[in-house]
Amino acid sequence: MDDRIVEFIAALRAAGVRVSIAESEDSFRAVQQLGVIDKAAFRAALRTTLVKDIRDFPEFDRLFPLYFGGDAPLNALANMNPHDREMLEAALEEMSRQLADRLRRLLMGQGLTREELQRIAQAAAQARDLPPELRFWLMRQLQRELGLDQLQRALQELWRQLRAAGMTPETLARLRQVAAANQQAMQDELERAFGLTEEQRPVNRRYPRSDYDLLRRPFHTLTPAEIAQLRQQVRRLAARLRSRAALRQKRGKAGTLDPKTTLRTSLKTYGVPMELHWRKRHLKPKLALICDISTSMRPVADFLLRLMYELQDQVSRTRSFAFINDLQEISADFAHTRPETAIMGVLDRMPPGHYNTDLGSSLATFCREYLDAVDRRTTVIILGDARNNYNNPRLDCFELIRSRARRVIWLNPEPTWQWGSGDSDMPLYQPYCASVHQVSNLAELAEAVDEIL
Numbered sequence: 001m002d003d004r005i006v007e008f009i010a011a012l013r014a015a016g017v018r019v020s021i022a023e024s025e026d027s028f029r030a031v032q033q034l035g036v037i038d039k040a041a042f043r044a045a046l047r048t049t050l051v052k053d054i055r056d057f058p059e060f061d062r063l064f065p066l067y068f069g070g071d072a073p074l075n076a077l078a079n080m081n082p083h084d085r086e087m088l089e090a091a092l093e094e095m096s097r098q099l100a101d102r103l104r105r106l107l108m109g110q111g112l113t114r115e116e117l118q119r120i121a122q123a124a125a126q127a128r129d130l131p132p133e134l135r136f137w138l139m140r141q142l143q144r145e146l147g148l149d150q151l152q153r154a155l156q157e158l159w160r161q162l163r164a165a166g167m168t169p170e171t172l173a174r175l176r177q178v179a180a181a182n183q184q185a186m187q188d189e190l191e192r193a194f195g196l197t198e199e200q201r202p203v204n205r206r207y208p209r210s211d212y213d214l215l216r217r218p219f220h221t222l223t224p225a226e227i228a229q230l231r232q233q234v235r236r237l238a239a240r241l242r243s244r245a246a247l248r249q250k251r252g253k254a255g256t257l258d259p260k261t262t263l264r265t266s267l268k269t270y271g272v273p274m275e276l277h278w279r280k281r282h283l284k285p286k287l288a289l290i291c292d293i294s295t296s297m298r299p300v301a302d303f304l305l306r307l308m309y310e311l312q313d314q315v316s317r318t319r320s321f322a323f324i325n326d327l328q329e330i331s332a333d334f335a336h337t338r339p340e341t342a343i344m345g346v347l348d349r350m351p352p353g354h355y356n357t358d359l360g361s362s363l364a365t366f367c368r369e370y371l372d373a374v375d376r377r378t379t380v381i382i383l384g385d386a387r388n389n390y391n392n393p394r395l396d397c398f399e400l401i402r403s404r405a406r407r408v409i410w411l412n413p414e415p416t417w418q419w420g421s422g423d424s425d426m427p428l429y430q431p432y433c434a435s436v437h438q439v440s441n442l443a444e445l446a447e448a449v450d451e452i453l
Contacts, residue, residue, distance in 0.1 A: 294357045
C-alpha cells in the first residue's frame with residue numbers, strides 16, 4: 001500500500017498538484033492512524049493531507065479511483081489445480097511473451113503495471129481540458145499503445161486453445177468470468193482517469209455512435225449491411241486524410257540542402273556571397289499496391305483500394321495488382337471509372353474458387369512481368385494475411401522487390417499473435433519490410449494509409 005500511495009503522489013504532481021515532502025509524510029501518518037479498511041476515511045485522510053488548494057480537488061477526485069478505486073480484483077489462479085494450471089501455462093507459451101504476461105496479469109487480477117499507471121495519469125492530465133470525444137479518442141490511442149486493444153482477441157484464442165486441450169467447461173467458464181470482471185475493472189479505471197461518464201464514453205461528433213463503433217469493428221465480424229454502411233464513410237475518411245497530407249506537403253516544400261551544388265557554384269565567387277541550393281523534394285509518393293483478394297481478404301482489399309483511389313491527388317502514380325493463386329495488374333480498371341465500380345469489376349473477374357492462395361507464385365509473377373512498376377521512389381504496399389497454404393514463400397522474389405523499392409510496407413488484418421501460426425509466413429517476410437501494420441478494422445487501415453502518405 002505504501003508503494004501505491006507513493007505512485008499516487010507522483011501522479012498528483014504530474015497532474016500539476018503541488019505536494020511537498022512534508023505533506024507526503026503527513027499522509028502516511030494519517031493513513032497509519034486511520035488504516036485502509038474504511039475507504040471513505042482513507043480517502044479523506046489523503047485528500048486532507050495532500051491537497052491544500054480547493055482548485056486541485058478535481059485532479060485528486062479524478063486520480064484517486066485510478067489508484068485505489070473499484071472492488072478487489074479476482075485471482076483465477078489462486079485455487080486452480082496443478083493440472084489446469086499446467087494446461088493454462090502451456091496455452092500461454094504459444095503466444096508472444098508480452099501478450100502472455102498481459103493475460104497472466106489479467107487472470108491474476110494484477111491489472112496495470114506501475115509504469116502503465118503513470119503513463120495513463122500523465123496522458124489523462126494532458127487531456128483534462130479537451131472535449132469528451134477527444135478524451136475518448138486519446139484514451140483509445142493509449143489503449144492501443146499499451147496493447148490493451150489486443151486483449152479480447154488474445155482471450156478468444158486462449159479459450160480456443162484451452163477447449164482443444166481438454167479443459168472442463170466449468171473451469172473455462174470460471175476463467176472467462178474472472179477475465180471479464182478484471183477487464184471491465186481495468187476499463188473503468190481508464191475511463192475514470194480520463195473523466196468519461198457513462199454518457200460520454202462513445203461520443204464522437206464526427207461520426208454517429210453506430211458508425212464510430214463500426215470503424216473499430218474487425219473486418220471479419222462485419223455483416224454485408226455493415227460493410228455497406230462503412231463504405232459511406234470512406235469518402236469522409238479520405239477527405240480527412242487528404243487534408244492532413246496536403247498540410248504536410250505544404251510544410252515540406254522547402255526541400256533539403258544540396259551541399260554539392262552549393263559548394264560547386266560558390267567556387268566561382270570563392271564563397272562570397274554563398275548561394276544556397278536545395279534539393280527538390282518529391283513529396284507525393286509513387287505506389288505499387290499488391291492486394292490479396294481471396295475470400296477472407298476481400299472486405300479489407302475493397303476498403304484499401306477505395307481509400308487509395310479517393311486519394312489519387314496525393315500520389316504521383318499508382319499501379320495496382322491483385323492475386324489469389326496468381327497475380328494480375330488491375331490499374332486499367334481504375335483509369336476511367338469510379339473506384340467502387342472498378343472494384344466490383346475486379347472482384348467479379350477474379351472470383352474465389354477451389355484454388356488456394358499462393359503468395360509465392362504471385363510474387364514470382366510480379367518479378368517476371370511487372371518489376372518495372374518499382375523504382376527507388378516507389379513505396380510497395382502489400383495487403384495480405386501472409387497465409388501461403390504451405391507453398392514456397394519465394395523470399396528471393398520478395399527480396400528483389402525490396403532492393404528496388406524505396407520501402408516495402410505490409411498491411412495485415414490478422415492480430416499480431418497469429419502471425420507465424422499455421423501456414424502464416426509473416427515472420428519470414430517481416431524482416432524485409434520497412435514497417436508492418438495490423439489493419440483489422442477501417443480505423444486502423446486509415447491510420448496506416450495516413451502514415452504512408
